[in-house]
Amino acid sequence: MIINGVSIDDTFAEAFGMRATRVLITAQNHTWAMHAATAMTGFATSVIACGVEAGIERLLSPEETPDGRPGVAVLLFAMGSAVLMKQLETRMGQCVLTCPTTAAFSGIDSGYPEITRINLGKNLRFFGDGFQISKQFGAKRYWRVPVMDGEFMTEETTGMVRAVGGGNFLILAESQPQALAACEAAISAMKQLPNVIMPFPGGVVRSGSKVGAKYKSMIASTNDAFCPTLKGITRTELSPEIESVMEIVIDGLTAEDINRAMRVGIQAVCDLGRAAGIHRISAGNYGGKLGPYHFKLREIMRARGAA
Numbered sequence: 058m059i060i061n062g063v064s065i066d067d068t069f070a071e072a073f074g075m076r077a078t079r080v081l082i083t084a085q086n087h088t089w090a091m092h093a094a095t096a097m098t099g100f101a102t103s104v105i106a107c108g109v110e111a112g113i114e115r116l117l118s119p120e121e122t123p124d125g126r127p128g129v130a131v132l133l134f135a136m137g138s139a140v141l142m143k144q145l146e147t148r149m150g151q152c153v154l155t156c157p158t159t160a161a162f163s164g165i166d167s168g169y170p171e172i173t174r175i176n177l178g179k180n181l182r183f184f185g186d187g188f189q190i191s192k193q194f195g196a197k198r199y200w201r202v203p204v205m206d207g208e209f210m211t212e213e214t215t216g217m218v219r220a221v222g223g224g225n226f227l228i229l230a231e232s233q234p235q236a237l238a239a240c241e242a243a244i245s246a247m248k249q250l251p252n253v254i255m256p257f258p259g260g261v262v263r264s265g266s267k268v269g270a271k272y273k274s275m276i277a278s279t280n281d282a283f284c285p286t287l288k289g290i291t292r293t294e295l296s297p298e299i300e301s302v303m304e305i306v307i308d309g310l311t312a313e314d315i316n317r318a319m320r321v322g323i324q325a326v327c328d329l330g331r332a333a334g335i336h337r338i339s340a341g342n343y344g345g346k347l348g349p350y351h352f353k354l355r356e357i358m359r360a361r362g363a364a
Contacts, residue, residue, distance in 0.1 A: 058354075058355050058358060058359075060324075060327040060330075060358065061327045061328065061329075061330035061331065062330045062331025062332065062335075063326065063327045063330055063331060063335050063336065063337065063338060064336065064337045064338070065323070065337075065338050065354050065355055065358055066337060066338060066339040066340065066354060067354075067355055068339055068340050068342065068353075068354060069340055069342055069345075069351040069352055069353040069354065070223070070224050070225045070226060070319070070340035070341060070342060070351070070352040070354070071223065071340075071341070071342035071343055071345060071347060071348040071350070071351055071352075072221050072222060072223035072224045072225075072312075072315065072348045072350035072351075072352060073136075073221070073222060073223050073347065073348035073349065073350065074219060074220070074221065074222075074348075074349065074350075075104075075110075075134045075135060075136060075219075075220045075221060075222040075308065076134070076135055076136070076137060076138050076141045076217055076218070076219065076220060077132060077133065077134045077135075077141070077217065077218055077219075077220035077308070077310055078132070078133055078141060078145060078164070078165060078175065078215050078216060078217045078218070079114065079130055079131065079132050079133075079163075079164025079165045079215070079216075079310075080097075080130075080131045080133070080145070080149070080153075080161055080162070080163075080164050080177065080215060081117060081122060081123070081128050081129075081130055081131075081161065081162040081163070081164045082094050082097070082128055082129050082130075082131060082153055082159055082160070082161055083117075083122045083123075083124050083126040083127065083128035083159065083160045083161075083162070084126065084127065084128070084156070084157075084158045084159045084160070085126070085127075085157075085158035086127055087116060087127045087128075087129070089156060089157055089158050089159065090126075090127055090128050090129045090159065091113075091116075091129055092156055093129075093152055093153045093156035093159045094113050094129040094131050095113070096151075096152035096153075096156065097111070097131055097148045097149070097152040097153055098111040098112050098113060098131055098133075098256075099152075101133070101256060102256050102257045102258065103256070103257075104134075104135060104136050104140075104222075105276070105277065108135065108140055108143075108144045109133050109134060109135045109140065109141060109144040109145075110133075110134045110135075110222060110254070110256040110308050111131065111132065111133040111134065111148075111254070111256060112131070112132060112254030112255065112256045112308075113129055113130070113131055113254070114130040114131065114132050114251065114252070114253075114254060115129075115130050115248075115251070116128070116129055116130075117129060117130055122162070123162045123212075124160055124162075124210070126160070130164055131164075132164075132252075132253075132254045132308070132310070133145060133148075134220055134222050134254075134256075134308045138173070138175070138217065141175070141217060142175050142176060142217075145175065145176070145177070145215075146176060146180060146181075149161060149177065149178065149181060149211075150181055150184070153211075154181055154184065154202070154204070154209055154211075157206050158206065158207075159209070160209065160210040160211060161177060161178060161210075161211045161212065162177075162211075162212045162215075163177060163197075163212045163214060163215035163216055164215060164216075165215060165216030165217070165218060166216055169216075169218045169219075169310075171218065171219060172216040172217070172218055173216070173217045173218075174214040174215070174216060174217075175214060175215060175216075175217045176213070176214060177211060177212050177213060177214050177215040178199075178200050178202075178211025178212060178213055179200070179213045179214060181200070181202065181209075181211060182200040182202055182211075184202055185200075185202040185203055188203045189201060189202045189203065191213075197212060197213070198212070198213040198214075199211065199212055199213065200212075200213060218310060220308065220309065220310050220311070221308070221309050221310075221311065221312050221314075221315055221350055222308040222309075223306065223307075223308070223348060223350075224306070224307035224308070224309065224315035224316075224318065224319055224350075224352055225304055225305060225306045225307065225340055225341050226304070226305055226319055226322065226323055226338055226339070226340050226354065227265065227283065227302055227303070227304050227337075227338065227339040227340060227341065228240060228243070228302065228303050228304075228305070228326055228335060228338060229283075229295065229299045229301075229302050229335070229336050229337040229338070229339060230299065230300070230301050230302075230303075230333075230334045230335050230336065231298055231299065231300055231301075231334035231336065232300055232301055232334055233300070233301040235301070235333055235334035235335065236301040236302065236303045236334075236335075237261070237301075237303065238329070238333065239303075239325075239326045239329055239333065239335050240259075240260070240261045240303050240305060240326075241259075241261075242325045242326060242328070242329060243260075243305055243321075243322035243323070243325045243326050244259065244260035244261065244305065244322070245325070246321045246322055246324070246325040247260070247305075247307070247318045247321055247322045247325075248260075249321075250314070250317060250318050250321060251314075252309055252310040252311065252314040253307055253308065253309040253310075253314050253315065253317075253318045254307075254308050255305055255306060255307055255308075256306065256308060257305075257306055260305060261303050261304070261305060262303065262304040262305070262306055263303055263304075264279065265279075265280040265283060265302070265304045265341060266278060266279065266280055267279070267280045267281070267282075268343055268347070280341070281293075282294040282295075283295065283302045283339075284302075285299060285300045285301060285302065294339070296336070298336065299336060299337070304341065305322060307319065307322075312350055312352075315350075315352060316352060316357055316360075319352055319354075319357050320357050320358065320360065320361050323338055323354070323357070323358060324358070324361060326338060338354060339354075340352070340354055
């Protein structure tokens with residue numbers, strides 16, 4: 058399969074099951090909502106060392122938020138429920154409660170076959186030292202916690218759902234600037250879609266990994282087959298003209314969300330084409346042994362009418 062001069066490898070991205078939640082953070086304006094959201098999603102690129110993978114999904118207009126103020130939607134993903142709940146509570150307490158004018162609300166209440174309610178502000182209320190008060194509207198409970206700028210309003214719980222993490226594709230280019238430009242085009246297109254995040258810095262990973270290493274303490278190490286500087290000393294996957302490879306990793310609330318994001322992102326790269334120095338699109342997998350979700354690149358692009 059070749060699209061605008063870009064070869065699509067006959068391979069698949071291997072992904073795995075996760076747990077996910079969405080939090081809606083509102084504030085006096087988007088600037089302060091974004092400050093809280095940026096802090097909350099910091100150091101959250103990979104579950105390997107960060108506990109969660111998190112990112113900003115999108116900005117919210119006042120018409121889309123429970124309190125009629127500007128907001129930001131944040132998605133958090135973890136390998137298990139306990140880890141997600143602990144990380145959510147910690148990040149809420151240190152990054153949202155502390156941020157001037159913010160409030161926090163559940164971002165998942167319906168639309169999924171299985172939703173588990175987990176703590177959002179239930180334990181943060183204790184920061185109020187007994188001065189906190191609760192209000193119940195229908196089935197939802199909210200807490201008002203006194204703080205020095207007024208009150209911190211938070212919904213008691215949010216919804217947690219089964220999700221998918223680790224969708225990915227690799228961009229193989231003639232140079233580092235060309236690979237990065239292609240990644241930027243892909244990320245820009247993918248950010249228009251709901252229910253997905255690209256958790257690495259700017260959405261892009263340069264340090265793609267393989268399972269295992271020569272050092273026993275390492276569970277993952279550099280993907281030497283895709284490292285341009287190792288072409289002559291390892292079993293390389295790169296042709297002579299490829300001098301830079303970058304990866305985009307996607308987490309989504311459903312497999313179809315990742316499927317759609319990969320299609321949009323790969324198409325954005327192919328729109329640049331061979332003229333922009335892009336030669337191939339590939340993907341990272343582990344032979345299908347680790348994850349039950351296999352996103353086949355050619356099938357994804359055929360669904361868009363590519364040939």
